[in-house]
Amino acid sequence: MPTETTVATTPAALRRAADLWPDGLAVVDEQWGDPIELTWTHLLAAVRTTAAALVAHGVGAGDRVAIWAPNCAQWPIAALATQWAGAVLVPLNTRYTALEVVDVLERVDARVLVVAGRFLGADRLADLVALDEWSELTRPPATVRIRLEAGDETRDDAVDWDDDLAASADESHRAEADRRAEAVAPDDLSDVLFTSGTTGRSKGVMAEHRQTIAGAHAWGANGRLSPDDRYLMVNPYFHTFGYKAGILPCLLFGTTMYPLAVYDTTGAMDLVERHRLTVFPGAPTIFQTILDDPTRPDRDLSSLRLVVTGAAIVPVVLIERIQSDLGVDTVITAYGLTECSGFVSTCTPEDDDVTVATTCGRAFAGMEIALSDAGEVLARGAMVMRGYLDDPAATAETIDADGWLHTGDIGTIDDAGNLRITDRLKDMYICGGFNVYPAEIEQTLARIPEVTEAAVIGVPDDRLGEVGKAFVTVRPGSTLDADTVVEFCRGRLANFKIPRSVVVVDAFPRNASGKILKRELR
Structure with missing residues (x-):
């Protein structure tokens, strides 16, 4: 299991994965019709083809490509292809309304939108097209539509992922995409993730490849991920937890991804049991639903070795039940925010139940934590963002002259270096x-x-x-x-x-x- 990596960009990480684990499974998606199984070699090929298609659709180095889709095999392909083509990924929350999406598309000046087709009774592209606000976009992005549900039809106003995307590229586009992948630098932007701001308008958090890779590697190394692991992905890919603590650690450690678009207790347990899944991060409520499910005692979930949770206060008894009732050896809690690629502090596999349940652990490798005179949690290090998109004033308010990012949370740090979050300077709260x-x-x-x-x-x-x-x-x-x-x-x-x-x-x-x-x- 590689615990160190010299790569600092996602294209380099993907090439490395295909070299180290060519026949290892990268993605398994059984949610829609025929199952999709991709080895790391297949994933690299799919990414190169998709990147060439993006180039054919006018995506240039530094352009923005947005993805508005649930967890599916096409999501990591589209994300990594965007970065392979030298462009910047903009994940969109699947719970956003069409109005909220249009606002983001305008602000990033998206060149291409990758959007899910009909899913759970809704068609996001149809909702977008129906908006009058579309006419206010100075340059509506080209649209690639992923058909997920059986019977979903193609649309005239979008390129179809399955039928038309690959056909839109030729060898010159592929060569240009490969050239750009080689040219991506560690301090190039990898992504812009939007997080709501206290001013009432969402803020675009700009992260560089080196920051993104550093966080993903620290997370995966702490969880001791390996090519033997199989990762159940219920955390949304548009969120740092699903993307930077999900897709990218798997890329760095050769772990197989099993995306799940809609969480339900039965479906999650089915996947764990059928595929002998080993890694299962999620919010505390997810594990509470599994523990309380009346059919759970009849399930064989013994393959699970690692559970990672957080984003809320975690009862000690929940940690104990995950270990005793589910037989999970390692339960870890962590603390992060989008402005640090999701990584500030974490517990480790060696920590006891009380430490895991009542603290956020110590700083991730590459990060420092401290408290201001007012008790505000400060973070500094390899994962801190470049800044907010088109908002230097907000960036200066958040990152001080010494490089400390002001989190807006109030906390304490004990003698062992464990961080506890006790309150919030800001009014933000966490819902689900x-x-x-x-x-x-x-x-x-x-x-x-x-x-x-x-x-x-x-x-x-x-x-x-x-x-x-x-x-x-x-x-x-x-x-x-x-x-x-x-x-x-x-x-x-x-x-x-x-x-x-x-x-x-x-x-x-x-x-x-x-x-x-x-x-x-x-």
């Missing part, structure tokens, strides 16, 4: 593993004609960890009710951002300067 920033929701609520002011907080939820609770003041005589507010948010906000409850108040508690006191609302 996704960061939610109230300012974005408050701006949406402010567009309701009857609403005069709004404030949103996160409140505990047994299933999702936290959910949004909205407080609003309304115009005199208004009969606005909670159902109307929630319905207004649908189509404007991703589901995880929509408040689960709404309270109409006469007035907000405020401090001397007039700012709403959210701590009193809590």
Whole structure:
């Protein structure tokens, strides 16, 4: 098992994987029709072909390619092909509405959009085309559509992944893509991941290849990944947890990817049992559902050796049950944020249950952590982003002159170096593993004609960890009710951002300067 790597770009990592494990399985996807099984040699070939097709569609070095699709075999192919062609990957949250996607496409000036076809009753491309906002795009991107469900038809307004994509490239395009792959440098941009900001508008986090690879390698080495491992991927690929702690560590350590687009307890256990899967990261709620499933005692999940969780407080008893009831030897918790490619601190396989459950461990290899005088968690090192897209002011506010990234979280560090997150400087809360920033929701609520002011907080939820609770003041005589507010948010906000409850108040508690006191609302 390689514990060190000299590669610092994803094209170099893919070439290395094909050299080291040519016949090893890279991806197995049984979700749609005929199963897809790709060795590392096959994956490299698919990536080169797709990269050539992107070049044929006008993608240049440094251009942006967006992917709006659930976990499937085509996702890592498209992502790695984008970077093979010298372009920049822009993952899009599958829970985004069409309006939210158009906003991102405009801001990154995407050259190509790779989008899923009909899936779970929705057709994302059809939703995009139906928007009037399409006309505001200065240059609508070329579109590649992945047909997932049986019977889904091709569309005239998109290139079909299966039938037309490869045919659009010739040998000159392939040669140009290969030339660009060789030319990709460690300090070139690898991706732009969007995360909501406290100003109410999402921020594009720019990461370089060297930062992305450093984080993925540190994560995989800590989990002791190897070509013998088979990785169940329920974390969305558009998220750092699914992409940089999922696809890329597998690329670096030869681990087989098993994507799962929609999590359900039975489906996950079926995959583990049938393929003897060994690695299973996910939010704490996922493992709670498996432990509580009445059919679980009849399942053979003994192949699992590594569970990685986080993004919420983890009860000690949950760690103990994962080990005892599921027979998992190693359970690890970690802490990260998109601005650090998802990697700040982690527990290790040697840590005891209490340390794993009550702390975020020590700094990842290549990272440092410290506390400001106010107790804010600071992070510095190899994984810290280049900055925010087109927002130097926000970058300067987040990364200080000494290179410390200010996380906005309050914490403590014990004598052993273990980090504990105790509070948040910002109002962000985590719903089902996704960061939610109230300012974005408050701006949406402010567009309701009857609403005069709004404030949103996160409140505990047994299933999702936290959910949004909205407080609003309304115009005199208004009969606005909670159902109307929630319905207004649908189509404007991703589901995880929509408040689960709404309270109409006469007035907000405020401090001397007039700012709403959210701590009193809590």
